[in-house]
Amino acid sequence: MKAIVCPAYGGPEVLQLTQLPIPQPAPNEVLVQIKATAVTAADWRLRAGQPAAARLFFGLTKPKYRIPGGIFAGTVVAAGASVARYKTGDNVYGSCALQYGFGAYAEYKTLPEDGVFCPMPKDMSFTDAATLPxxxxxxxxxxxxxxxxxxxxxxxxxxxxxxxxxxxxxxxxxxxxxxxxxxxxxxxxxxxxxxxxxxxxxxxxxxxxxxxxxxxxxxxxxxxxxxxxxxxxxxxxxxxxxxxxxxxxxxxxxxxxxxxxxxAGMARETYDHMRELTRLANEGYVRAVVDQIMPLEAIAEAHRLTQSGQKTGTIAISFT
Ligand SMILES: NC(=O)c1ccc[n+]([C@@H]2O[C@H](COP(=O)([O-])OP(=O)(O)OC[C@H]3O[C@@H](n4cnc5c(N)ncnc54)[C@H](OP(=O)(O)O)[C@@H]3O)[C@@H](O)[C@H]2O)c1
Missing domain, CATH: 3.40.50.720 (NAD(P)-binding Rossmann-like Domain)
Structure with missing residues (x-):
């Protein structure tokens, strides 16, 4: 599968496009084919290793999570034997950040079925959905x-x-x-x-x-x-x-x-938050504010624009 890796802390140029094997879901996991991700403030901070204190958790000398990306929208393409909440073909979106090891900058990601994601709002594109969580x-x-x-x-x-x-x-x-x-x-x-x-x-x-x-x-x-x-x-x-x-x-x-x-402090990301966000989107109370849609190959430029604040809302990355 196509994936972006971040082998060192640094500027946007450290992000590299590569090919990696597709992961296989455990019995309690789904395999999601990621159709879109979003470049967030957390993404560029993790790439840059800022603030320095965060390196205690994310790797002292280099990022410990090989594939960055904390937000995704995509389709369930396989489900482990004990998975009940989702089935193949479901469109889902949410977070795969710290507790799930990141990895949204890749074409496939395995996630436990009780992770921080849920079915996408109705009639919403993958790129719009990826900018919401x-x-x-x-x-x-x-x-x-x-x-x-x-x-x-x-x-x-x-x-x-x-x-x-x-x-x-x-x-x-x-x-x-x-x-x-x-x-x-x-x-x-x-x-x-x-x-x-x-x-x-x-x-x-x-x-x-x-x-x-x-x-x-x-x-x-x-x-x-x-x-x-x-x-x-x-x-x-x-x-x-x-x-x-x-x-x-x-x-x-x-x-x-x-x-x-x-x-103040760190916001919690929860399944209940995702469900509430989806309800609000379905009922027309919140909508996506997308600056632009860029291909995965342009991820370094998307990081540069996000880090410098030269964008409005969120930059979405499309895998298709
Ligand atoms: N505590 C948490 O758990 C948590 C969670 C998520 C994010 N964050 C942090 O929250 C911050 C915002 O994240 P974000 O993704 O929303 O960033 P963002 O998309 O870059 O938004 C930054 C906002 O600040 C405005 N701004 C820039 N310069 C300003 C100034 N001099 N005075 C007043 N407003 C100014 C921008 O306005 P214009 O675009 O119109 O210039 C924009 O509305 C980041 O530092 C991020 O790390 C914290």
Whole structure:
């Protein structure tokens, strides 16, 4: 089978196209023929070995998982003897990240039937489906953590990215009043996704406006938490999806002093999240935001664009 391997930490050029044997499913596993994957922030961070502390888990001197890729959409082409949940021909999508050894940058992947995947939303392409799980499960995790309620005023800082666009769509679903930020060229998209007010982060509108929020989600990690504190109502919630050490410490200190409630850390990816994401997609509450579709052979360029932020939503990789 065609596969991309990552034999060393480094720039996008370390990714190499190769041929490997097709894996065989164990009795409790399915074999998925992968039709599409998505290049995510986790993908480029794992390839680059960033942050350095992550190498404790992913390999000290070189990546310990040979084939990268944590997200897939594809078709079940074989099932082990004890598999009951899926049958050959089912179209499925989800995560094959850390606990399943990655491997979505290959034409075939074996997964236990109780893994973090489920049948795809109806009438959705493989490439659209592949762009949903990363941002979708992260957004579900943090929106639940924030206990968002109808009518609350929400700021989403960085709402045009893979995670931000899904937080925006979920906040809309929950009936929040949404202010969303992005680069100027992405503001129309934010309005189309349901934002009530948009701001470009290239100006200083956020710092100078008088708006106050119940909840602030930050997916960019570029704004001082001291500004967020000024923008939060008393008892407001700050959700740091992305944060450097300074922001994290600042957020924790403010939370310890009772100035705000803080949610941060790693989002959990679960089967229940995948089922909920699928329900929301089937009922028309969330849709894919695909920057472009690229072939597997262009994976290095897809990494370069994703890492540099020169994309909107998510880049999908098609195997066909
Ligand atoms: N905690 C977790 O479990 C978890 C899970 C998933 C991801 N993450 C992290 O969350 C972050 C976002 O991931 P992603 O995949 O959504 O990334 P992404 O697709 O690159 O999105 C980044 C967002 O930040 C915006 N942005 C860029 N520069 C900005 C600035 N100076 N001020 C305000 N916004 C700015 C971008 O806007 P434009 O595109 O319009 O420029 C875009 O909306 C990454 O750091 C990722 O590692 C954390």
């Amino acid at each position: 990363f941002g979708g499960m992260t957004a579900l995790h943090f929106v639940q953590a924030a206990q968002l309620k109808a009518g609350e005023r929400v700021l989403i800082s960085g709402a045009s990215g893979a995670v931000g666009n899904m937080i925006l769509q979920l906040a809309k679903y929950h009936g929040a009043h949404i202010t969303a930020t992005a680069n100027t060229h992405n503001l129309l998209l934010l309005q189309q996704l349901g934002a009530d007010k948009v701001m470009s982060y290239t100006g200083n509108e956020l710092a100078t406006c008088n708006d106050q929020y119940d909840v602030i989600f930050d997916t960019a990690g570029k704004t001082p938490v001291s500004l967020y504190k000024k923008k939060l109502k008393p008892g407001g919630r700050l959700v740091l999806v992305a944060a450097d050490i300074g922001q994290m410490m600042g957020g924790m200190l403010l939370a310890m002093r009772g100035k705000l409630k803080l949610s």
